[in-house]
Amino acid sequence: MSSDQDHLKETDTEARFEFKKEQKAAFVAEKGLTEETIRVISEDKDEPEWMLERRLRALKQFQKMPMPTDWPGQPDLSEVNVDEIVPYIRPDVEVRGGVDDWRDLPDDIKDTFDKLGIPEAEKNALSGVGAQYESEVVYQNMQERWEEKGVVFMNMDQAVQEHEDIVKEYFMTKCVPPSDNKFAALHGAIWSGGSFVYVPEDVTVEMPVQAYFRMNSEGMGQFEHTLIVAEKGSEVHYIEGCSAPKYSAFNLHSGGVEVFVGEDAHVQYSTVQNWSKNTYNLNTKRAIVEKGGRMEWISGSMGSKATMLYPASILKGRGASDNHITIAFAGEGQNIDTGAKVYHNAPETKSTIESKSISKDGGRTNYRGLVHIANGAKNSSTAVECDALMFDNESTSDTMPYMEINESTVDVAHEATVGKIGDEDIFYLQSRGLDDDDAKQMIVSGFIEPITEELPIEYAVELNRLVELEMEGSLG
Amino acid sequence: MSAQLPANLSAETVREISDARDEPEWLLEARLEALEALDALELPDVIQTPGRRWTNLEALDFESLVDPLNQADETTRESPEGVVVLPFTEALDEYGDLIEERFGSVVAPDTNYLTALSAALFTTGTFIYVPEGVDAEDVKIRAEMNSRSLFSHTLVVTEKSSSVTILEAIESGDSVDDARYFSNLVEIDAGENSYVQYGSLQNLDEETYTYSLKRADADTYSTVNWIEGNLGSRLTRSDVETELNGEASETKIVGAFFGHDDQHLDVNARVWHKAENTTADLVTRGVLDDEARSVYEGVQDVGRDAWSTNSYQRENTLMLSDQSEADASPKLIINNHDTEASHAASVGQVDAEDLFYMVSRSVPEEQARNMLVEGFFVPVLEEIEVDEFRDDLEELIAARLR
Numbered sequence: 001m002s003s004d005q006d007h008l009k010e011t012d013t014e015a016r017f018e019f020k021k022e023q024k025a026a027f028v029a030e031k032g033l034t035e036e037t038i039r040v041i042s043e044d045k046d047e048p049e050w051m052l053e054r055r056l057r058a059l060k061q062f063q064k065m066p067m068p069t070d071w072p073g074q075p076d077l078s079e080v081n082v083d084e085i086v087p088y089i090r091p092d093v094e095v096r097g098g099v100d101d102w103r104d105l106p107d108d109i110k111d112t113f114d115k116l117g118i119p120e121a122e123k124n125a126l127s128g129v130g131a132q133y134e135s136e137v138v139y140q141n142m143q144e145r146w147e148e149k150g151v152v153f154m155n156m157d158q159a160v161q162e163h164e165d166i167v168k169e170y171f172m173t174k175c176v177p178p179s180d181n182k183f184a185a186l187h188g189a190i191w192s193g194g195s196f197v198y199v200p201e202d203v204t205v206e207m208p209v210q211a212y213f214r215m216n217s218e219g220m221g222q223f224e225h226t227l228i229v230a231e232k233g234s235e236v237h238y239i240e241g242c243s244a245p246k247y248s249a250f251n252l253h254s255g256g257v258e259v260f261v262g263e264d265a266h267v268q269y270s271t272v273q274n275w276s277k278n279t280y281n282l283n284t285k286r287a288i289v290e291k292g293g294r295m296e297w298i299s300g301s302m303g304s305k306a307t308m309l310y311p312a313s314i315l316k317g318r319g320a321s322d323n324h325i326t327i328a329f330a331g332e333g334q335n336i337d338t339g340a341k342v343y344h345n346a347p348e349t350k351s352t353i354e355s356k357s358i359s360k361d362g363g364r365t366n367y368r369g370l371v372h373i374a375n376g377a378k379n380s381s382t383a384v385e386c387d388a389l390m391f392d393n394e395s396t397s398d399t400m401p402y403m404e405i406n407e408s409t410v411d412v413a414h415e416a417t418v419g420k421i422g423d424e425d426i427f428y429l430q431s432r433g434l435d436d437d438d439a440k441q442m443i444v445s446g447f448i449e450p451i452t453e454e455l456p457i458e459y460a461v462e463l464n465r466l467v468e469l470e471m472e473g474s475l476g
Numbered sequence: 477m478s479a480q481l482p483a484n485l486s487a488e489t490v491r492e493i494s495d496a497r498d499e500p501e502w503l504l505e506a507r508l509e510a511l512e513a514l515d516a517l518e519l520p521d522v523i524q525t526p527g528r529r530w531t532n533l534e535a536l537d538f539e540s541l542v543d544p545l546n547q548a549d550e551t552t553r554e555s556p557e558g559v560v561v562l563p564f565t566e567a568l569d570e571y572g573d574l575i576e577e578r579f580g581s582v583v584a585p586d587t588n589y590l591t592a593l594s595a596a597l598f599t600t601g602t603f604i605y606v607p608e609g610v611d612a613e614d615v616k617i618r619a620e621m622n623s624r625s626l627f628s629h630t631l632v633v634t635e636k637s638s639s640v641t642i643l644e645a646i647e648s649g650d651s652v653d654d655a656r657y658f659s660n661l662v663e664i665d666a667g668e669n670s671y672v673q674y675g676s677l678q679n680l681d682e683e684t685y686t687y688s689l690k691r692a693d694a695d696t697y698s699t700v701n702w703i704e705g706n707l708g709s710r711l712t713r714s715d716v717e718t719e720l721n722g723e724a725s726e727t728k729i730v731g732a733f734f735g736h737d738d739q740h741l742d743v744n745a746r747v748w749h750k751a752e753n754t755t756a757d758l759v760t761r762g763v764l765d766d767e768a769r770s771v772y773e774g775v776q777d778v779g780r781d782a783w784s785t786n787s788y789q790r791e792n793t794l795m796l797s798d799q800s801e802a803d804a805s806p807k808l809i810i811n812n813h814d815t816e817a818s819h820a821a822s823v824g825q826v827d828a829e830d831l832f833y834m835v836s837r838s839v840p841e842e843q844a845r846n847m848l849v850e851g852f853f854v855p856v857l858e859e860i861e862v863d864e865f866r867d868d869l870e871e872l873i874a875a876r877l878r
Binding site for chain 2 (some may be wrong): 161261312359370372375388390391392393395396397398399400401402403404406407408409410411412413416417418419420
């Protein structure tokens with residue numbers, strides 16, 4: 001590891017996430033969700049009429065749809081009262097849409113991202129960075145060489161203004177319609193911030209681009225929208241990170257992610273989710289994959305009080321493929337309900353889903369997944385593997401896969417295991433001189449390695465640190 | 477939601493059924509209670525994913541399917557020495573107290589709409605009693621359904637350290653022109669250290685809608701093994717379940733199904749680990765041809781107190797036709813970490829390499845395929861202890877392949 005990365009190791013990981021800044025905002029919307037709120041937000045953003053109309057339509061959907069309450073083992077959402085949420089806080093910065101120099105940010109915001117290690121990571125490993133504070137992006141920058149090739153990486157609000165045609169065509173129309181679920185509808189009504197990524201034909205963005213989302217205020221909701229359009233033969237790796245300090249009241253995060261993977265294009269979407277343990281994380285993420293394209297969803301869910309997230313890939317063109325790698329870690333009071341959805345709608349499509357979960361101290365992890373192979377999707381294959389590790393008798397681990405196979409020339413395999421840490425493994429490591437805690441730590445690190453392998457070294461280190469943090473004090 | 481029932485179904489109907497069989501008062505009361513519960517009960521749970529309901533039980537037209545007063549069946553019962561095997565009604569004379577105590581104790585009549593309907597209206601079924609220490613092999617019950625609708629209730633009670641192997645087969649007798657409905661509830665109360673193998677072979681004609689719920693309550697050190705074969709019916713909904721309530725109890729739920737034409741098979745295996753050192757093994761193998769459709773749910777539920785649990789589940793489906801459809805959901809619900817649990821499910825075709833190998837050994841392709849399909853069922857056949865049952869199942873599979 002180079003010395004540049006040492007800061008990640010040296011800083012106290014917990015302190016890096018758990019700090020609060022005084023709320024300084026240029027604009028704070030009223031609590032709750034009414035048509036008036038939405039008009040005010042839209043006006044504050046100076047949006048075109050069609051976007052306001054889409055928001056209002058989504059609001060109607062939201063009001064019509066019931067809360068999901070009857071999924072077996074699902075997180076309790078009874079606390080989630082949208083009328084208690086502050087849906088929109090515009091941070092107090094001079095330049096709307098994000099400065100391109102960290103030094104132009106107010107000290108408290110700059111300090112926040114410094115502590116999170118974002119500028120440092122940008123120097124070392126990234127093609128571009130966007131940083132969102134409360135409801136809007138405050139920093140946005142990409143290396144010039146990508147700009148020259150026509151790659152667009154900007155905040156979503158700005159994209160509505162500058163790339164109106166593309167946004168109008170793709171924004172919550174084809175991929176994630178607001179009617180998909182109640183929280184997609186909520187998102188469609190009050191979305192703010194997020195990223196727009198456009199990669200032109202045959203361009204390979206060699207280093208990842210990253211967006212970081214920070215919620216600082218108590219009782220707020222963050223609803224960023226990410227739209228990625230990867231044209232034919234292009235390649236991009238998008239990383240999102242997120243965190244918030246812990247408050248007694250609940251926070252709500254309900255993001256929307258839409259990815260369009262063009263012919264033979266390759267998109268990797270990695271998430272390291274570390275929301276504070278009072279946050280409800282209810283996202284909708286979906287990709288449409290054309291002929292020969294490849295979509296990869298990599299996610300680590302460590303934080304939040306409750307998460308409901310099932311990234312979906314619709315394999316639309318012949319030979320399209322999908323790879324899901326997810327890890328969920330649930331400690332005390334957490335219910336991490338994640339999984340994957342894949343629709344095989346064309347011949348020779350392929351998906352692999354690998355899910356790892358760890359539950360301890362009364363935490364609950366659920367794997368909930370759906371693989372659908374449509375009639376005519378000949379020679380398609382899917383392999384699903386779920387492994388769960390449990391630390392104690394208070395914790396719960398459920399595995400609930402659903403398979404719908406309408407085509408016979410397919411290869412479908414699903415496997416799952418659940419168990420405790422092997423006593424023999426621990427004994428072996430102890431006999432090599434490790435103490436009990438270190439042995440368990442090492443086994444857990446090994447357990448999640450398939451995920452960390454997929455991430456740039458900075459994030460792998462980060463994820464391992466987060467896991468260590470979760471494990472501290474819990475062993476013995 | 478309640479389904480529409482025939483107008484003639486009332487407390488009077490139930491009284492008539494009960495009177496005709498000269499039943500004790502408690503059973504009439506239990507039937508009437510079940511009838512009354514209908515209004516508030518729902519049909520059994522069916523898996524639903526976005527935009528799809530895996531089995532559409534709501535579409536069943538009970539008004540025309542259920543004809544409570546004209547139920548008819550012809551059932552033969554073979555019993556080895558030392559074990560009591562009686563038609564349910566006859567058994568009431570001699571074993572009334574025991575039956576009163578255990579009836580509905582494993583499958584409560586108000587479990588769902590269809591169990592309540594069954595408890596209110598059943599006219600046939602068997603009572604099997606294995607006294608302490610008795611080992612009984614090859615109890616055989618063969619039933620023929622001769623009416624539009626038939627409701628059956630079977631109760632198996634095994635005392636301490638006894639053992640029994642049972643075959644129950646059901647097929648259609650006199651043909652009835654229209655759709656038919658068969659309902660089969662089986663309760664097993666397995667006593668301490670007893671062993672039960674309950675094999676069931678359902679081969680009703682393809683105008684029949686079948687609902688079957690079989691559940692066992694396994695006491696300490698007991699073993700309950702289920703073999704469930706489903707080949708008949710237009711629509712089958714079959715639930716086979718074991719509650720491992722006693723320490724170190726064990727269960728196997730082994731299933732085989734073979735659907736063709738437009739048959740719909742909704743087969744489910746569920747186990748609840750509720751005590752320490754319990755073991756479960758769920759094995760289901762199914763084949764689908766033509767436009768047949770299968771739905772499978774397997775549940776392994778490990779409770780908070782089920783320390784040192786072993787639980788395994790495998791489900792494999794073979795698709796012989798492009799028009800067939802296989803839905804599967806193997807579930808693990810784990811609340812105790814001292815558990816070794818796994819499940820695996822697969823869907824696919826007859827293996828191309830296997831087929832190639834056999835053809836290269838000059839076996840004609842169709843014959844090779846049929847042999848591979850028959851071989852696919854071997855793990856199920858091997859579990860069967862009643863020889864006649866194994867032969868019957870093998871024959872039915874072979875007949876379907878011809």
